[in-house]
Amino acid sequence: MMSAQLRWAIVLIGAAIALNYIDRGAVSVAAPLIKDDFALTNERYGVIVSSFYWTYVPALALAGWLADRMSVRLLMAAGVATWAIATIGMGFIGTGAAGGVTALLMLRLLMGLGEGVAFPCGSKLIARVPEGARSLANISLSGGLALGPLIGTLAGGAMMELWGWREMFIVFGAVTLVWLVPWWLARRGIEEGEGRGAPEPEAAAPLALVLRQPSFWAITLLHIAGTFALYFIVGWLPLWLVKARGFSIIDMSLLTSVFYIAQIIGGTVGAWAIDRAIRAGGDGSAWRRRMLFGSVAACVIGLVLLPGIQGWPMLVTVIALTGFGYGPVPNLLFVIGQTMAGAASAGRWVGVQTSLGNLSGIVGPVLTGIIVDAAGYRPAFIVTAAVVGTGTLVFALVVRRIEPVRWARA
Numbered sequence: 001m002m003s004a005q006l007r008w009a010i011v012l013i014g015a016a017i018a019l020n021y022i023d024r025g026a027v028s029v030a031a032p033l034i035k036d037d038f039a040l041t042n043e044r045y046g047v048i049v050s051s052f053y054w055t056y057v058p059a060l061a062l063a064g065w066l067a068d069r070m071s072v073r074l075l076m077a078a079g080v081a082t083w084a085i086a087t088i089g090m091g092f093i094g095t096g097a098a099g100g101v102t103a104l105l106m107l108r109l110l111m112g113l114g115e116g117v118a119f120p121c122g123s124k125l126i127a128r129v130p131e132g133a134r135s136l137a138n139i140s141l142s143g144g145l146a147l148g149p150l151i152g153t154l155a156g157g158a159m160m161e162l163w164g165w166r167e168m169f170i171v172f173g174a175v176t177l178v179w180l181v182p183w184w185l186a187r188r189g190i191e192e193g194e195g196r197g198a199p200e201p202e203a204a205a206p207l208a209l210v211l212r213q214p215s216f217w218a219i220t221l222l223h224i225a226g227t228f229a230l231y232f233i234v235g236w237l238p239l240w241l242v243k244a245r246g247f248s249i250i251d252m253s254l255l256t257s258v259f260y261i262a263q264i265i266g267g268t269v270g271a272w273a274i275d276r277a278i279r280a281g282g283d284g285s286a287w288r289r290r291m292l293f294g295s296v297a298a299c300v301i302g303l304v305l306l307p308g309i310q311g312w313p314m315l316v317t318v319i320a321l322t323g324f325g326y327g328p329v330p331n332l333l334f335v336i337g338q339t340m341a342g343a344a345s346a347g348r349w350v351g352v353q354t355s356l357g358n359l360s361g362i363v364g365p366v367l368t369g370i371i372v373d374a375a376g377y378r379p380a381f382i383v384t385a386a387v388v389g390t391g392t393l394v395f396a397l398v399v400r401r402i403e404p405v406r407w408a409r410a
Contacts, residue, residue: 005188006125012183013122014140014147016080019176020118021148021234022156023087024052024111026172027104028235029156030165032242032249038101046369049235051105052112053361059116060358064351067117067124068204068344073190076121077180082114087173091166119334120351125190127338127346135271135278135335142267142331146323149234150260157253205345205407207352213405215340216349218398219333223357225391226329228364229299232384233259233322235365240307240377258316259323266327270295284339285402292332296392298325303385307378333357342404360387 027034027049035045059079066075086107093103122140129137152172159168183190210216237259241252270291278284302322309315334350341349371380 005186006128009186009190010122010125010129010137010140012179012186013076013118013125014144016076016118016179016183017122017140017144018148018151019080019172019179020083020115021145022152023083023172023176024115025149025152025234026087026156026169027090027108028238029153029253030160030168031235031239032252033160033165034104035239038104040101041369042372043366043369044101045239046235046365046367048101048104048108049231049365050362051108052115053358054112055109056112056116057355057358057362059113060120060355061352063117064120064123064348064355065207067120067347067351071190072121072124073183073187075117077183079114079117079121080176080180080183083111084114084173084176086110086114087176088170089173091168091170091173093166116355119354120347123334123338123350124347126334127341127343127350135274135331138331138335138338139268139271142271142327142329142334143264145230145330146260146263146267146327150257150264153238153253153256153260157249160249203344204348205341205405207348209407210341210345210349210352213340215399215405216353218395219336219340220353220356222391222395223333223337223353224360225388226333227357228360228387228391229303229326229384230330231361231364232368232380233326236368236372236377236380244377255315255319258319259326262320262323263327266295266324267331268327270328271331288332288336288402289396291328292392293396295325295328295332296388298322299329300385300389301325303381303388307381336399336402339402340405342407345407 031045034040034048040048063075063079089107089110090104093100093107126137126140156168156172159171238252238256241247241255242249247255274284274287274291277287299322302318302325305318306315306322309318333353337350337353338346367383368380371383
């Protein structure tokens with residue numbers, strides 16, 4: 001059983017993940033206005049989105065290594081402060097096209113550096129949660145991942161209508177800074193999660209040993225596929241709705257929010273079902289594999305159908321199907337990595353897994369921009385569906401059981 005203090009620390013991690021995605025996704029919510037202000041092509045806009053991941057990817061691996069060696073409380077606080085300041089700075093970007101684009105790129109790089117701490121720190125805490133409660137605990141990560149874009153889309157759309165996109169960034173960054181207060185006061189729960197005052201059950205596996213595991217590379221490829229889909233939705237769904245379908249900013253915000261609401265529902269229902277089955281004596285590996293395959297199938301079907309859908313009712317239905325199907329995927333990515341790594345090695349395993357998994361954030365937005373400029377949006381949806389399906393198939397063939405690696409025999 002989790003203590004109340006550890007549970008509160010995990011809730012705060014979930015809030016930080018939500019703020020993480022509010023701040024990083026704000027540029028996508030503001031995309032129609034930013035593109036017009038700076039006369040950006042789709043390819044150039046893709047570079048702006050991608051630049052965040054140039055620092056975010058290495059920061060994830062570094063943070064995973066540090067999370068196994070230093071205070072998660074200090075590491076998380078430093079990262080959050082860094083990305084909050086970068087977000088606020090984006091609200092002060094000038095109107096000059098050349099200088100504005102350069103400033104936007106530099107602040108996105110700084111934001112990526114700060115945001116790299118969140119998932120490794122969260123996974124380090126959650127890996128200590130008992131098996132029958134770990135899926136729901138991971139909702140703090142996967143739920144925040146969906147809740148952040150939902151809040152950012154709705155609140156960001158409203159703020160842009162009232163004030164403008166620069167003011168939106170200032171408000172989002174300031175709210176993130178406020179999060180530091182309860183986090184700094186939650187010392188007891190965070191240090192309990194780190195195992196302070198009690199010996200580790202085992203030493204952390206060397207990183208070289210982690211990298212020799214086929215299961216590590218299989219879950220990492222699945223992570224690449226899963227994040228490719230998410231970043232396509234975050235980065236391009238709002239733009240597609242406005243530029244290709246002609247919706248207003250407010251209508252775009254409402255339609256995009258359908259995906260995130262469905263994602264939250266799908267992720268929560270999936271996590272609850274898996275934990276309930278495990279507590280009832282079910283095979284955790286079998287349940288997680290079934291949930292993964294069913295979820296990906298629904299997501300892929302939605303992505304293939306979406307560009308051809310006409311009319312609000314069907315559009316809402318297919319967006320909801322895509323989001324509900326995608327919902328359990330982020331949760332499974334983290335809980336599978338934590339389970340296979342074990343508590344002592346979860347920081348470095350999940351840190352490197354998420355680092356490599358987010359390579360799709362570097363490649364995906366630029367690739368999508370090139371596809372959209374050359375052939376339109378429909379092929380971009382099809383490519384995204386193919387990436388998700390392929391990554392899942394490879395994982396299914398390599399990892400037949402989701403269980404802890406036996407490091408002593410590896």
